[in-house]
Amino acid sequence: MNFASEKTGDFTPASMTASSHERDDENARDNVRDNTVSFFWLILLAWFLLKYTKTIPHTGELLMVLATLTGFILMFEYSLRGDDRRLMSCIVAAAITGILWAPCNAGAAAFVIVGAGMCSRLENPRSAYAVLYIVCAMLLMANAAWQLPADFLIPTLLFCMPVGLVSILLEKHNRMDDKLFMKHEEIANSALLAERERISRDIHDVLGHALSVIVLKADLARKLINTDLSACAHELIDIEHSARNTLREVRATVRNCRASNLNAELSIAKKALRAAEINMITLIEQCHIPPPLEHVIALSLREAVTNIIRHAKASQCKITLSSDSRHIRLTVADNGLIKQADSSIRKGSGLNGMTERVHALQGTINIHHKNGLGIEILLPIKGTT
Numbered sequence: 200m201n202f203a204s205e206k207t208g209d210f211t212p213a214s215m216t217a218s219s220h221e222r223d224d225e226n227a228r229d230n231v232r233d234n235t236v237s238f239f240w241l242i243l244l245a246w247f248l249l250k251y252t253k254t255i256p257h258t259g260e261l262l263m264v265l266a267t268l269t270g271f272i273l274m275f276e277y278s279l280r281g282d283d284r285r286l287m288s289c290i291v292a293a294a295i296t297g298i299l300w301a302p303c304n305a306g307a308a309a310f311v312i313v314g315a316g317m318c319s320r321l322e323n324p325r326s327a328y329a330v331l332y333i334v335c336a337m338l339l340m341a342n343a344a345w346q347l348p349a350d351f352l353i354p355t356l357l358f359c360m361p362v363g364l365v366s367i368l369l370e371k372h373n374r375m376d377d378k379l380f381m382k383h384e385e386i387a388n389s390a391l392l393a394e395r396e397r398i399s400r401d402i403h404d405v406l407g408h409a410l411s412v413i414v415l416k417a418d419l420a421r422k423l424i425n426t427d428l429s430a431c432a433h434e435l436i437d438i439e440h441s442a443r444n445t446l447r448e449v450r451a452t453v454r455n456c457r458a459s460n461l462n463a464e465l466s467i468a469k470k471a472l473r474a475a476e477i478n479m480i481t482l483i484e485q486c487h488i489p490p491p492l493e494h495v496i497a498l499s500l501r502e503a504v505t506n507i508i509r510h511a512k513a514s515q516c517k518i519t520l521s522s523d524s525r526h527i528r529l530t531v532a533d534n535g536l537i538k539q540a541d542s543s544i545r546k547g548s549g550l551n552g553m554t555e556r557v558h559a560l561q562g563t564i565n566i567h568h569k570n571g572l573g574i575e576i577l578l579p580i581k582g583t584t
Contacts, residue, residue: 564576
């Protein structure tokens with residue numbers, strides 16, 4: 200008996216594609232946010248140019264101003280692309296630039312404040328705080344050594360630490376939001392994939408069983424067409440009914456409102472096995488089965504009977520259902536022929552789906568092959584509603 204699944208082509212689930220689009224959108228939003236923040240920091244450099252709205256610099260100073268601004272903007276752009284080590288060097292360079300310009304231009308405090316704000320982009324918050332403290336320490340040491348102008352030192356000390364701390368805290372909050380968004384996205388995608396797998400298993404069970412019955416009845420009708428038209432017509436009517444029922448069940452499965460009934464499945468199994476000329480023996484104990492367990496038992500019975508019809512080449516199928524105070528036990532066994540080489544049963548999608556349903560209810564499934572194949576399912580009653 201071979202339960203090997205057919206090979207199918209590779210495909211990309213729509214959920215993965217949607218997730219990729221969502222990540223692209225999130226990256227785009229991050230880029231817009233980073234560009235907006237960067238633009239704000241560069242606007243702050245206007246403070247450095249405020250002096251020259253009142254006085255016209257001489258040629259040498261003008262060239263130094265242009266060179267400083269150009270170099271600082273290039274360095275700032277470079278800091279956006281580098282790693283933490285490069286970013287740290289850019290922050291220190293920004294602080295040094297402000298300190299060097301302090302005697303000539305009090306607006307150079309903008310360079311130090313921008314450097315403090317750049318600390319927020321360091322991945323490790325501890326490193327960000329440490330570098331911020333280093334910048335403040337550089338200011339104090341430079342003041343001790345050269346007595347920096349008060350109109351430069353006071354605004355710098357007044358804004359440097361608060362701007363740096365607020366920037367670090369805001370960036371930390373944004374990163375936490377991003378992680379939370381990614382976690383929610385991951386949970387949503389996992390739920391979507393799980394739902395698709397459930398629908399896939401249910402549709403496989405519906406179509407696999409129904410189409411096997413239709414094939415058997417169609418083959419029987421073909422044999423009867425030249426000998427017994429009445430019996431042939433009866434089989435064709437059964438084929439029509441089976442097809443209509445299958446269509447209804449597929450629609451119900453897609454809408455997630457199909458609940459399998461064990462008695463109905465036993466009746467369907469009896470008809471299907473009779474059409475395959477397989478004798479069905481049932482030992483069904485009268486017991487109360489919770490709806491979730493009945494659904495899994497009914498689908499498992501359907502899949503087991505479908506496999507017997509397709510692969511077993513058996514003449515007899517025995518279905519046993521029993522219960523005790525703790526468990527419900529379903530056994531489906533046939534007397535089909537199994538080669539010794541087939542001692543390791545290869546599971547196809549149907550048997551895998553059966554196993555997943557049973558395990559989801561903390562149950563166990565055992566497959567044995569002695570005088571045919573037997574599938575035994577044990578489901579716990581406790582905790583099932």
